[in-house]
Amino acid sequence: MWSANEATSASSTDLTVQAKSQNWAVEVHDLRKVYSMGELTLEALAGVSFSVRAGESVAIVGESGSGKSTLLHIVGALDSPTAGQIRVGGLDPFRGTDRQVSFFRNKHIGFVFQNNNLLPEFSALENVAMPGLILGQRFEDMRQRALLLLERVGLSKRADHYPGQLSGGEQQRVAIARALINQPVLLLADEPSGNLDSRNAANIHSLFAELNRDFQTTVLVVTHNQDFANSLPRRIEMRDGRITADSGT
Amino acid sequence: MENELHRLRPGSAAIFFLLKRYLLSSWMARRRRLQSTFGVALPIVGIAVGVCAFTVVLSVMGGFVHGLKKRLLGVEPHIEIVVKDGFGRVPASAALLEKIPTFSREIIAVAPFMKSDVILQSSRKPITAVLWGVDPDRADAVMQFSGYMSSAQSQLSELSKDSFSDSDDNELGKANQARLGKFPTLFAGDKLLEVLDAEVGDRLTLISTQPDEGLGGFAPTQQPAVVGGSFQTGSLTHDSKVVLARLELVQKFMNAEGEWSGVQVALKEPLDAEQIAAEMNKQLASEGLRAKPWTESNKALLKALRLERWGMSFVLYMIILVGCFSITITLVLAVRRKAREMAILRSLGLRRADLGLLYLCKGGSIGTIGVLLGLLCGLFLLQLISHVPLSILQDAYPGRGLPVLVSWKELLGVSLGSVVLSIVAAVWPAIEVMRIDPVETLSDRGV
Known part of the structure; x- marks a missing residue:
């Protein structure tokens, strides 16, 4: 079993330490994102500002098209903003080259998508180890850590199964383990239980709570599930690309 | 802390891991993905057929030309030193016989x-x-x-x-x-x-x-x-x-x-006669003598043979080129089919350049496997046709197989050329995969 202590003490990054010392995992200021399609423009984010403390769990809720996923993608350096400032763990991810931004995403961000997005040709174990391999680790070195994480999400016996041989809930748990393999400073989840039945969804929700508690990982979750949102300590509501309510302020 | 972003990140372990899986191993895991396996096998066979044809045809042609040259040369000297105008005789001189070998080590x-x-x-x-x-x-x-x-x-x-x-x-x-x-x-x-x-x-x-x-x-x-x-x-x-x-x-x-x-x-090497004769002529001119290579009297035939070899090489390279086109098509289709997986890898931190490199390596690997397969098949076929008499060629080669001369230097050139072509064939797919926008692809707005 990979304990929270081992996870945080054995290989915590300088970034985590710095984030904790500054106490801010995410700082967003006047973030704007405009999509242009010929003469048409769509303002997905219209000046979003908020901060998230290290180790905090935050739910972002809102109607479809309110800009939640766009915000999540930009915070995770998967998409770039049109304007505004953003710092994750004290770093501005958009001030580097593709190599540097990719390294940032690999080392400091963990993604969990609505469609689990596992690699179908790799086993659960290999899927979990993949971010470590991208970081430059050997598979043999990653195996043990991946097994511990799979055990933590209750799938140690399914390590050699391929995504097609796992249920939706199991696939999502593999995706969560994969997101944690490099011990990121920030875990981003976009509708992690959106495609699951209520029982599996509840399991995933409680898993997020446990991981946040055990690993002290900052969690930012976009969800339509009101129960899940209400179960998290902080809730940010969005509409038309703006924050309309934030229980943390 | 900003320096951490500038640290070099080795992604080669992941590229090698992905490449191994996509090309060689886990056939069991891909039982239900035969299309993918077939897609890789097709260009491998294409390259192998081209290289095999190259090996067999050029070696048989080499054997034929070698035999022909041997017959043409027969007992002819490689170079004759005669008087410059072609008429008259060379004064007998032991000194001349001693001097000539000093012109070239050949x-x-x-x-x-x-x-x-x-x-x-x-x-x-x-x-x-x-x-x-x-x-x-x-x-x-x-x-x-x-x-x-x-x-x-x-x-x-x-x-x-x-x-x-x-x-x-x-x-x-x-x-x-x-x-x-x-x-x-x-x-x-x-x-x-x-x-x-x-x-x-x-x-x-x-x-x-x-x-x-x-x-x-x-x-x-x-x-x-x-x-x-x-x-x-x-x-x-x-x-x-x-x-x-x-x-x-x-x-x-x-x-x-x-x-x-x-x-x-x-x-030492009769085929260098022209070049050595040209060098000798620089030194013999002052003595009213001229070096005449054996090729001079067979120029047209040798030129025709060379032209035929070039023509044949061109046709065979076209076969390999077609194999390389199938690499391009297969990999472009793979990029389309695996766009979502590539976007996932991007979200996990793989660089655009890493994805491009993955596809270039994929093209190079397909080419290398094809070349090795083609060489093996070609050499096996050469063994066969050089030892087994062919009934339709009994008049020319009674009781024996075709004469074969394998030019390893030429085969090495063809092999390396084919691998380079395979990598070049993967450039377009590599550019395509680098263009994948992970946000578009993963949010189902795009591909």
Whole structure:
């Protein structure tokens, strides 16, 4: 079993330490994102500002098209903003080259998508180890850590199964383990239980709570599930690309 | 802390891991993804077929051309040094024989020679022939005539100047000596003897085509001689036209003592004759001499053979190119099919350049596997056709397989060229995969 202590003490990054010392995992200021399609423009984010403390769990809720996923993608350096400032763990991810931004995403961000997005040709174990391999680790070195994480999400016996041989809930748990393999400073989840039945969804929700508690990982979750949102300590509501309510302020 | 972003990140472990999986292993895991496996196998087979065809066709052509050149060359010297204008003779000079080998390290032997058209008269009929005067001590190193002797006499040194006395221990020599007395000996091509209706031991008369002034006016010089041996070089020109005699005899017969028709030169590599002759000509020009490579008299044929080889190589490269196109198509389709997986890898931190590199490696790997497969199949086929007689080629190669000459240098060039082409074929897919926008792809707005 990979304990929270081992996870945080054995290989915590300088970034985590710095984030904790500054106490801010995410700082967003006047973030704007405009999509242009010929003469048409769509303002997905219209000046979003908020901060998230290290180790905090935050739910972002809102109607479809309110800009939640766009915000999540930009915070995770998967998409770039049109304007505004953003710092994750004290770093501005958009001030580097593709190599540097990719390294940032690999080392400091963990993604969990609505469609689990596992690699179908790799086993659960290999899927979990993949971010470590991208970081430059050997598979043999990653195996043990991946097994511990799979055990933590209750799938140690399914390590050699391929995504097609796992249920939706199991696939999502593999995706969560994969997101944690490099011990990121920030875990981003976009509708992690959106495609699951209520029982599996509840399991995933409680898993997020446990991981946040055990690993002290900052969690930012976009969800339509009101129960899940209400179960998290902080809730940010969005509409038309703006924050309309934030229980943390 | 900003420095952390600038740290180099090795993604090679992931690329190798992905490549291994996508190409070689876990066939079991891909049981339900046969399309993907088939997609990779197709261009591999394409390249393999091209390389296999290249190996077989060029090696068989090489064997054929080698045989042809061997026949063309036969007993011809690789280079002849003659007077510059083509007429007249070279003054006999031991110094010249010592000087020529210093022109190039490629020169392995030199020998003076005399050459003249003659009429050869047997007891039954006359025929025109070419009389070659050779120095038995030197000529064999240039022409390897002794290897072509078909009669009992097997060395050029057996050529006697004026009698059979040199070969008294030879039964044939003793018999002929008793019958014919002391005459110089000749070696003649077996076809020539056939036309003359003569055989080894028969007496012939050499009649000069250049009349000499005698007591009764101008009359052709005549010299009785005995056929001391016959040869079969495989070249009709030589076997039906050439008679060999001692250099001194021919000089005397042609009234050209102290002169040579020229000097024959043997090289380590006959195919370098043109280049070495050109180098020699720079130094011989001042002496009024010229080096004439063997290729000069077979230029058109050799050019045609070279052209044919180029043409064939072009066609075979086209086959490999088609194989490479199938790499492009397969990989572009793979990019489309795996766009979501590539976007996931981007979200996990793989760089655009890493994805591009992955596809370039994929193209290179497909090419390498195809080349190795093609070489194996090609070499196996060559073994087969070089040992198993083909019924349709029984006339040309009775009782044996096709002659084969594998040019490893050429095969290495083709193999490396094919791998490079395979990598080039993967450039477009690599660009395509680098263009994938992970946000668009993962949010189902795009591909």
